[in-house]
Amino acid sequence: MFRGFATINYFADDMTAAEAWYTEVLGVEPYFRREFDGGPAYVEYRIGDYQAELGIIDSRFAPHGTGPAGVIMNWHVDDLAGSLARLISLGAKELQGITPRGDGFVTASVVDPFGNVVGIMTNPHYLAVLAG
The missing domain is CATH 3.10.180.10 (2,3-Dihydroxybiphenyl 1,2-Dioxygenase, domain 1)
Incomplete structure (x- = not known):
């Protein structure tokens, strides 16, 4: 049974730029960061009234092509x-x-x-x- 939104993931080719952009947009630093090959591979923010999780993932790890999609x-x-x-x-x-x-x-x-x-x-x- 669906219990609620847990984490939404966005993808980025330039993780350093994405981390900087989302930190500016959200007004908070990521609380979690995973490195791969000397740079960020995943950063995660907790934001909002219910501390929703927003994860930014290096596009190299996307299970599909990236870009605007249907959801x-x-x-x-x-x-x-x-x-x-x-x-x-x-x-x-x-x-x-x-x-x-x-x-x-x-x-x-x-x-x-x-x-x-x-x-x-x-x-x-x-x-x-x-x-x-």
Whole structure:
């Protein structure tokens, strides 16, 4: 049975640049780092209200080709327009602009400088669960 989101993994060809970019975006250093051949092969961050895990993996270890794919995991943000603008200012490319989905659910997505889709949203259900 699915119990909840555990870790999401993104891939990057340039792990040093990816670590620096995500550290800037998230405002925290990775709590875990694994080296391979003298450089980072995996870095992991714990972020947000539930300490969700975001792992960045060297593309050499991808079980498939990398690049934007069919799954978008949306991160809840309090300021959707501001978060989208900040991601773009840091080098992400807009994939889908701000899109109302109904009843307070609004999404947007970007492609990070490493080819991963990053979704963001305002989500009243997330806030209700957090408040409960």
